[in-house]
Amino acid sequence: MNQQISESKIIEILNALGLVHKKRVGQWIKCQCPFPNHNDSNPSAGVNVNTGVVNCFGCHGSKHLISVVMDSFNCDYKSAIKMLNINIESSEMPLSHNLGQRKSNVSIEEEVVEIERDFVSIPINLDKYLYTKSRGFTEGFCKEFGIELALSGWYSDYMIIPIYYDGIEAFEARKIMEYEYLCKYFNVEEGSFKRLKNRYNKLKEEDRITLNEYSFYLNKPKTLYPTGSRIKKTLWNYENLNFDEVLYLVEGLGSVPKIYNNISKNVTCIFGSKISEDQLLLLMKFKKVIVIPDNDEAGLRLMMKLNDNLTNVYVKNIMSEDTDESYINDILQIEEIKSSRFLIKKVFGERK
Numbered sequence: 001m002n003q004q005i006s007e008s009k010i011i012e013i014l015n016a017l018g019l020v021h022k023k024r025v026g027q028w029i030k031c032q033c034p035f036p037n038h039n040d041s042n043p044s045a046g047v048n049v050n051t052g053v054v055n056c057f058g059c060h061g062s063k064h065l066i067s068v069v070m071d072s073f074n075c076d077y078k079s080a081i082k083m084l085n086i087n088i089e090s091s092e093m094p095l096s097h098n099l100g101q102r103k104s105n106v107s108i109e110e111e112v113v114e115i116e117r118d119f120v121s122i123p124i125n126l127d128k129y130l131y132t133k134s135r136g137f138t139e140g141f142c143k144e145f146g147i148e149l150a151l152s153g154w155y156s157d158y159m160i161i162p163i164y165y166d167g168i169e170a171f172e173a174r175k176i177m178e179y180e181y182l183c184k185y186f187n188v189e190e191g192s193f194k195r196l197k198n199r200y201n202k203l204k205e206e207d208r209i210t211l212n213e214y215s216f217y218l219n220k221p222k223t224l225y226p227t228g229s230r231i232k233k234t235l236w237n238y239e240n241l242n243f244d245e246v247l248y249l250v251e252g253l254g255s256v257p258k259i260y261n262n263i264s265k266n267v268t269c270i271f272g273s274k275i276s277e278d279q280l281l282l283l284m285k286f287k288k289v290i291v292i293p294d295n296d297e298a299g300l301r302l303m304m305k306l307n308d309n310l311t312n313v314y315v316k317n318i319m320s321e322d323t324d325e326s327y328i329n330d331i332l333q334i335e336e337i338k339s340s341r342f343l344i345k346k347v348f349g350e351r352k
Contacts, residue, residue, distance in 0.1 A: 149176075
């Protein structure tokens with residue numbers, strides 16, 4: 001299907017929608033946000049002339065222009081593509097970048113978003129990126145699990161990690177170039193990632209260069225899953241886990257490689273800090289599960305959920321993060337504690 005929309009047609013549609021727009025910047029035509037409930041007095045959105053995707057950096061809404069036309073003119077798909085003068089080879093509805101407005105009670109890393117699945121990927125130069133080096137992603141680990149770097153589409157510059165469940169392949173897309181993009185954004189060769197990130201976060205919206213390629217990447221979620229993903233019905237690498245051995249359980253996939261390469265291949269994750277009923281049922285099959293939660297409120301809530309539902313769970317009070325050099329040594333040195341409400345409160349403290 002050819003969904004290419006001419007620049008003149010995009011401008012024509014923006015005029016028809018009454019959206020103020022400005023000159024094209026790179027691949028983007030800057031315009032007012034077309035999404036409901038966002039009173040956008042200054043253009044804070046943009047239409048990508050190559051993909052036809054509309055992104056707003058104010059409300060974080062995102063849709064294909066086809067969907068915007070359908071919503072705004074209350075028309076069906078065929079009428080919208082006719083209005084946009086798109087040549088198609090089938091009448092099938094395309095997958096769209098329909099992120100909508102982000103809900104405040106949904107964590108970014110656990111949000112399932114509706115995004116285009118087509119992309120081109122290649123092997124990753126793992127030594128090139130701070131993320132892959134600090135998280136312990138190795139060439140062997142990536143080859144074993146088919147992990148590559150996306151070069152095109154919505155996932156461009158994301159690490160694509162295949163996930164298998166009942167023979168059906170899903171995937172997780174992880175942002176790995178945030179440090180490198182921050183350096184380019186602030187025109188520095190290197191610096192502290194935390195300081196650069198804090199510096200960017202403190203910028204006012206109107207002070208950000210909202211439509212250059214660096215800002216566009218920095219404003220995207222750190223983890224993406226396609227619509228209909230079944231990841232919450234399984235555990236990472238579940239088909240290769242041993243029920244009779246100790247299972248190490250972490251929250252996100254980023255914490256897996258160091259444990260897998262240095263402690264045990266019997267390690268898995270739940271793709272975020274929230275655990276599903278399906279995942280709880282799978283964890284019941286293991287004789288012993290050692291949980292290494294993130295040392296934060298989400299980690300505390302996860303431990304309370306596990307404690308309420310499982311009897312085979314132990315916890316390690318690891319204060320270091322998986323990016324720290326001491327992470328593996330801390331796991332090996334600190335003994336696990338039997339999970340109980342008293343010990344969870346003792347280890348993680350009372351909820352505020």
